Structures are given as C-alpha cells and as structure tokens.
Amino acid sequence: MSDTQTLIENRPPSVASLFLERVAKTPNAEAYRYPVPPASGQGPDDWKSLSWGQAAERVYAIAAGLIHLGVQPQERVALASATRVEWILCDLGVMCAGAATTTVYPQTNAEESAYILADSDSRVLIAEDATQLAKAREKGADLPHLSHVVVIDPTGVEPDEADPEGWVLSLADLEKRGHEYLEKHPEAVRERVAAIRPDQLATLIYTSGTTGRPKGVRLPHDNWSYMAKAIAATGLVTEDDVQYLWLPLAHVFGKVLTSGQIEVGHVTAVDGRVDKIIENLPVVQPTYMAAVPRIFEKVYNGVAAKARAGGGAKYKIFKWAAEVAREYARASQDNFRRTGTASVPFGLKAKHKIADALVYSKLRDAFGGRLRAAVSGSAALAPEIGYFFSGAGIHILEGYGLTESSAASFVNPGEAYRTGTVGKPLPGTEVRIADDGEILLRGPGIMEGYHGLPEKTAEVLEPDGWLHTGDIGELSVDGYLRITDRKKDLIKTSGGKYIAPAEVEGQFKAVCPYVSNILVHGADRNFCTALIALDEPAILGWAEEHGLGGKSYAEVVATPQVQQLIQGYVDRLNEGLQRWQTIKKFRLLPRDLDIEHGELTPSLKLKRPVVEREYKHLIEEMYAGARED
Template identity: 60%
Template sequence: MDFLERIRATPENEAYRYPVAVGDGDREEWRSITWGQAGERAKAIAAGLAALGVEAEDRVAIVAETRLEWVLADFGVICAGAATTTVYPTTNADEAAFILTDSGSVMAFVADDTQLAKLRGARADLAAIRKVIVFDPPKPGPEAEPADDWVITLAELEDLGRARLVEEPDLVETRVAAITRDRLATLIYTSGTTGRPKGVRLTHDTWAYQAAAQVAIGDNDADELQYLWLPLAHCYGKVMVCGQIRIGYATAIDGRIPKLITNLPIVRPTFMAAAPRVFEKVYNSVHMRVRAEGGLKYRIFRWAIGVGREMSQARQAGRTPSAVLAAKYRVADRLVFDKLRALFGGRLKGCISGSAALSPDVAEFFDAIGIPILEGYGLTEASAGSSVNRFDRHRIGTVGPALPGSEMRIAEDGELLVRSPAVMQGYHNNPEATAAVLTEDGWLRTGDIAVIEDGYLRITDRKKDLIKTSGGKYVAPSEIEGRFKGLCPFVSNILVHGEGRNFCSALITLDPDALRGWAAEQPALRGRSYEELVGAEEVRALVADYLDRLNADLQRWQTVKKFAILPRDLSVERGELTPSLKVKRRVVEQEYAAVLDDMYKGTLVT
C-alpha cells in the first residue's frame, strides 16, 4: 500500500500528532491531523513543486530536524515523482553544499533561518538550487535577510500547489502512476568519518519491501501509536515511516531529544524506536534516582530488579517460570515495575533499538520491567533493516533473525554478507565505491563481523574497528564498550583504543546528571561543576572500580589498563557522534590523539 492508497483507505483516521507552542511562554499542546488532511497537504506540496518546474526523478533536498513538515515535504517530493535528498540539520555549510551539489538537487526545503543561512552562505556553489522553501517563516527584524525570489515559505508553496491542482486535478495521481519500482526514491548520504560522505541510492522498491517485511513480522497493528524522534535524514527514521503507511497506525512526531522524557508520559505511545544511548540514559537515570533515595526503597528496587532479571532469563531460556518466581514477579511488578513503565506513559509494549550495539545488561533490565527492547540490525546501504528480534522470538544479545525475504551469510573472514530487496542500487556518482561493497550476484559486504546462531544474528564488531594489538591479539572494542555501559551507571560514552599498541586503553565521558547526583552524596564534592568533578580523584577512583569489575571478566589482552575521563561529553554538533548517537571512532581518536599517546608514554604494560 502506497501513500495515496493509505489516504483513500483510511482518510478519517489519525495519521500524525505534533507539538505546537501555545501563548508566549514554553507551554505546548499536541494536535493531530488525519490521513486525509496529510494527503491534502502533501498533494499541494507536490503540485507546488511541479509548478516550480520539478520533473520526474529530480532531486529535492530536505534540511531539517524531525518534525511533521519533514514528513509532509517528503511525501510531496515523492508524489511529484521526484526523489528526496536528506541532509542532517547538524551538517555544516560546507558539507551541506557538497551534498546538494553532488546529488544534483534542484530545490531544497529548510527548517528555519538557521538552515537557510547555511544555504545563503554557500549560494555561489549552489547554482543548481532554483528555489529554497522554508518551513518556519523568516523572523522579521534588523538581522533578517532581505526578501528575494530564491526563498519562499512552505505555506506559499502549498498555495501555489492548490492553484495548480485547480488547473490540473489529476496531476499527482498521474505522476505517482508513472513511478516504477526501480526509480530512485531517497538519496541518503552516509556520515563518513573521513573524506566526503557517500550518497546511498534507495529505490521505491527498497522502502516497499521494508514496509511489507514489517507487515509480515506482525508485531504492530493499526491501533498502535508510535513515538518518532529519530532523525528522518537517517534511514532508521525513514523506515519507521514506511511501516506506518502500510499498516496505518498513528505517529507522534517530535525530533527534539531533550523533550523525549517529558513527552512520553503525555503522548503515551505503544512502541518506539530509538538508539541505544536513549535506553542507557534512562537506565542510568533510574538507578541513580533510586540509589539517591536509599533506605527501604532502594532495597525493594534491587530486590525487584533481581526478580525481574531472573524472570527475563527464564523466558530467554524458554523455561516456564516456577510458581514462586511468578508470584514474586507479580509483587515486584506492583511495587516497582508499574511505576517505571509509567515514565513511558504506561502503554509501551516494547521498543526497537538500532544503529549501535545495546548492552545486554541494559536490555535485560528493560525486559525485566516489562518493556522488551527488540534489537535489530541494518545499514543505510540496506535501507535500515536486515534483521530484528520479534516479540515472540526475542533473544537478548542478538539482533534477531533475518527479515522475511532477506538472506544473510558469513564470509570466510567473518564478515556478514546480506542479499535483499532492501539493498541499495549503489553509491551516487561513485561506481568504484559501489563495486567495493556489492558483489556481482547481489551480496552486500556489510563491513561487520558477525556470527549466526540458530538463525539469530549476533554482530561482534565492525571489520575496520577490530583492534590488533602489537602482540598480535585481536580485540572487539564494541563488545567491551557494551559490557562497561551495562556495569557503570555513570558512563555516557566509552571508546576502547589499542590498534598497534601493547595494551588497550579507554576514553570515557560521564553522564552529567548521574555524576551530579552521585556527587551530591559526597560532602567534599557537592556544588562542583561537571568539569571540576571529572578531574577529581574521587571520580577517577569511582570509574576505576567499575573498570576493575569489567576487566575481571575479560581475557588478559582485552583488559583496559589505562583510561582518561574527558572534560565534556561527545556531541553531534562537534562531529563526534552521528545524528543517531553512534560514536565516530576515528574522529574521537584524532581529536584526543595527544591524550591517547600520553597513556602509552614510557610504559611497558602488557
């Protein structure tokens, strides 16, 4: 079922909820639109683009955060027969200009004045961009750019489109009918850590397959309510929209990550997809808050989590829990778990995790409290989804069985190969890079090291990220990093380093909220800033204790012998994290090269 079919099938059903500012303060309220209303706006956008000269297979860029207008603009581009070039709002002006130029985009949607300024600053290099459409009307004032015919508002584009539809009522239907399965639908540029990003060409068939696979899995139905905050410039966010169209459930959409915890009890979704960092932050926050309360509450919490983990392990092993365990779990649920689920709105049946490895300890905690996290796996080159756990087939520590219609096998060197209708056409304007990852018989070389056990896929590391120490031992850093995140409730990010070195070291950042909560209990540390805390010997000793626990379960060559706590957390804005919150390993290693080198000076640690 495509977008127009969904509109015809359920025009009165709710499609999207979105936040709107009310009054002059910070107050917001959530409003909604139906599929019919979303369709009317998308058709107006499509017709407006056509009126401005957009033709079939032209590229139109979207430079914006996740919001309702992003989805409508994307639908409009597709309904005009064109293809969407996605650009993260955090992309700097130089790289944004490269993406727009390399993609051959002829127009661009931007969120606001900030994104518009990027394009204005690079206008000399954007000769192909004929028009820029801004979602939020430019703010008046002395700093405002003078009006010109290069920029129009989204409202003006929709007005233009509605006028065109009066003249040509069947314009959208005609253009959609001409779309073939192998036509380009989306051009997503991978966030490379070195050099220029590569444009991944994804067709209409790849997204149609992803939607059909979600239907075949059967974990969601039309009565669900999804919460969507993931970057829509990323394939992970985009694939969550595809399933929605096919199945027909409503989606609450707001890409502001700081608003996530506030919004969940208001929206009360039934499921949500997220990156591991979101679950880790909640995990840390819950543990720190209950620990700070201390006394009986903390003892009850620890007892309940122990019971919950025991129940989770029984389910994982396929065992029927004993009557005693089931009774204890009911008590734990009433005393603790029900309150924890209320933080998510009380209706969350489960979550999907992707883009990076999720710590099994964190996954088991959420499973224990009754919110299973279904870890999945995919690449932009395979339109986000290749495998995922199911509610009825869930194995913590794996990324689940292959999606229906996808094939997976392990090469001789341990690399995972995928063949699927979800795999890209290739890299835009880059046949050499395409040939390097796509075999002649259609297998995608993923670059990930993996094993398949009883049909379940387990990723052990990125092929290029495997560490080979100077002693010739191989270390999988992501496995060690995931274990540490499950052990230490204070960690925000950790990067294990050791390529060509004689031992492994780590760069660690701490969660500011969790650290301040712990420091409030230490008389000598109360009132100190984050920067002061991470330099304190007490904090270093705290982290060292957790590293000792980690090392106790590792092989000698895997152990972290030295570490440094960084003075601030890693961020998307500084280019250290991808928009889906994955650490850019090479960028961080280069940025903190002096810190890493200092840990190896004059040492013979083995």
C-alpha cells in the same frame, strides 16, 4: 508461495502508490499527531491530529507546488529539518511529484550542507527555518542549480537583497501555488505517481562517514515499497498501534518507520525534540517506539541515580530489583526458546511480583504505561541493559540494518525475541556469513549504489547483489544474528590477540551507571586502555552527595574521588574479561562526546578515528614508558 511472499512480491512500485492506497482505504482515520507549543511559551503543548485525508490534501498541494516550480521526475529536492510532521508531508510530497528527497541533518554545518546540495544536484531545498536558510544563503554562490528555497517555519526570515527574485518562499506559499495548479491540472499528482518506476530514485541519504566526504546512498522507490510490506509482514505492528516518532528522519532508521506506518495505517505522534521525550511519553502513551541504545542507557542511568539519591535502602531495593529483572528475563527467554512458553520458576515469579510493585511499574508508567515493545537499532545495546528492561516489562526488540540496506534488514520476532541478538532477517532478505565472519546481505532493500561513485559501490556491492556490511557476526542454527563488531574496528594487540572493542564497551555500560560514552583502544599495543566520558546529570548528582557540590563537570571528573569511583567499576569489568581484554588504564574526558564536535554521528554512533585523533595526547600518556603484560 506463502501469503507473506505473495504480499512482498506483488508490492506496488512506490510508497507514493501505497500512500494513495492508504488514503483511499481509510481517509478519515487518524494518521499523525503533532505538538503545537502554547502562544505564551508557558505550559504544556497542545497536540493536534491529521487524518489520512487531511494529510493527503497537504501532500498533494506540496507535490503540485513542486511540479509548478519545474521539478522533474527523479530530480532532487533537499530536506533540511528536524523531525516534525511537515518533514513527513514534504517527503511524501517530493515522492508524489516523482522526484527524490536528499536528506540533510539540521546539525550539518554550512560547508557540508553545500557539498551535499551540490553533489546531489538538488534543485529545491526545503529548509526548516531561518537557521537552515542562512546556510543556503551563505553558500548560495556555490549552488547555481538551487532554484528555490522553501521555508517550513518562516518566523524570523528577513528579505535579503542578495537573494535572486522568488528564490525564497514559505511552505504555505508553496502549498497555495500547489492548490492553484491542481485547479487547472487536477490529475497532475496522480499522473506523476502512476509514472513512477520501481527502480526510480526516491531517496538520497548521505552517510556521515568517519573520514572524508560523506557518500550519497541511492535508494530507489522499490526499496521503500519492499520495506513497507516486509515490516507489515512481521506482524510486529498493527493498525491499532500508536507510534512515538522522535528519531531524526534524515537518518534511514527514522525514514523507514514512515514507510511501515503507511502500509499498516496506525497513528504516529511526531516530535523530534529529544529534550521533550520524558515529557511527551505520558501524553502520547505510545504502544511502540523506536530508539537508539543511548536513550535506554540514559533512562537506566537516570533510574539508578534517582534510587541512589533516595538513600541507601532505596538504592539497595533498586539493585536487587535490577538483578531480579535480569534473572527473570534470561529464564523466560530461555524457556520460550526451549518450550514456546515464557514460564519461570515459582520462587523467581514471586520475587518478580514484589519487584514489579516496587520498581518496574513506575518505570513502565514513565514510558506512558502502554508500551508493548520498543525497537532498538543503529548500534549495539548492552545485553545487561536489555535484560533489565525485558524483565521490567519493557520489551526491547533489537534490529539491524544499514543505510545501504534501507535500515531494517533484521528485527527480533515479537514474543520470541532474544536479548543480545538482532533477531531474524525480514521476509525477502537473504543473509550469509563470509569466511572472515563478515555479514553479507542480499534482497529488495539493498541500495542501487553510491551516488556518482561506481568504484566505491563496487567495493561493497557484488555483481550478484550481495552487500558487504563491514560488520562481523554469528548466525544461530535457527537464524538469529548476533553482531560482534565492526570489521574495521576489531583491535589486534601487539601480542596477536583480537579484541572486539564494542563488546567490552557494552559490558562496561552495563556495569557502570555513570558512563555516557567509552572508547576502548589497544590496536598494535601490548595492553588495552579506555577513554571514558561520564553522564553529566548522573555524576553531578553523585558529586552533590559526596561533598563535591557546586563544581563543574570537568572539575568533578578530575577529582581523586571520581577517579577512584570509576576505577572500581573498571575493576568489576575486568573480572569478567579475558586477560588480554582487560582495561589496564583509563582517562576520564573533560566533557561528554557529542555531535557538535563531530565525535558522534547524528544517530549517536561513536566516530572512533575522530575521538582517537582529538584525545591522542591522553592515549599516548597512558602508554608512555609503561609496560603492562
């Protein structure tokens, strides 16, 4: 048995156990950094730190406070908050109390929040602020089992006569009660942790389904313990790393990063404010971070727009440097695959050196100057964008997983990463491709099932443990996986041709620097069309330069000039496609797609049925009376 197998197979029963081990091993080492905005509201944030020992003191107090409130092992405690250090401390507190965390996105409306709280039978809600508390108050009559609401930031919280006595308390109050409880029962938390079984429920994550009610994915403690050990076994992160964590922790991708950090013991800087990413990167100076493709697309579009605004010469240099980056990345990755060294021809190396001084070094500085690697997941990254960043020295390691597989089933292996693939399976995870191309997974990261939905569980989980992912993919001879599309998203035209819309959409994102979101349509039609939303800052910058300044986004995208601009990019896209894949017609949307309107999931995935339903009139308009063969 290899050292890796031994490490994984001899894993402890829970991340709560791993946390206690980490605290005992490095109590004084830095664990978390978090921002404290200035009292005046002006100027930069002041970043504070927590050591593992300091974090443990708060975690034990939260756990003991929950025990004092009567929370029993495996009972659910809901957590509705944006990403912040308290989210992690509360989640660990819940697990150390032997209970299970129900994650709720802060953007979730009152009705769906109430559904999740009721369906999960959550006994306590930890709410971020007055806004999250208001949702619980609005639906309180529908939540008879909700015994308490704990508010992380009580600013602006006013007493309400309708609240049952003692129903609302602050996180500080909970921790105070926990400290008092521990004075009388000093071993209470350790006893709860020691009693946790590997198959005991740790986390209940509700998937944001495109239709119908969300399903609760049951992830036991063993899933997270395995993930922690498997991430450490990849060697991708070390105890010297600094991670910048901004992803939503209610999402499985964000959550898994907290497990890996506890096992490895590195520093994590936590701040979920997406509008602060650009400002935070030079301050945090991360060595690695995880993100979704939309972030890399926005950075790429922003750099391209800035170069364009600098005049014709600057934009020409940027376009040249972008092509050099892609050529360099392809050559170095191909050589590494063949020979084990990332060497490139001398002429290309010389061009790359010049481009690095002119363009790439500035891009790396914008990421803080120390970024060794970035992990991308949740959706496919357009390979052309991946190659650009790779050649610029920002190594994006694509990974793959589902909520149902605890997020991290595949990841690219460090130096040997291959753009356009999601890498190899984590140690201990099995994969096979079904006859119809569907990816099947089996291993210690697979869910127990859907909460209270045995029929739905049976649809995706075989009795022998194989999970049907719903994704289509291909495995290389040496084990690298490439995702080609969602099984249910494959388009079959009326001519009988199959098209993977995500592939076409990804190619367009690489060609057009103004695109934000694109949806390719064509099922049961005789040609393909597209709904396109543009990146507002990028297209308004273009508009300013072309005599359209002062107009709103909706006015700009309706102009003939912008229609003509995007038509040019569609024509470029079509040049590289098979005839039946080409986009014959498109419509520009009057606004970008977003989470608030339900068109994107909180992890920024496109909800195709929602978008197609909302813009049905535009789709029908493109096909009305038309025949394109």
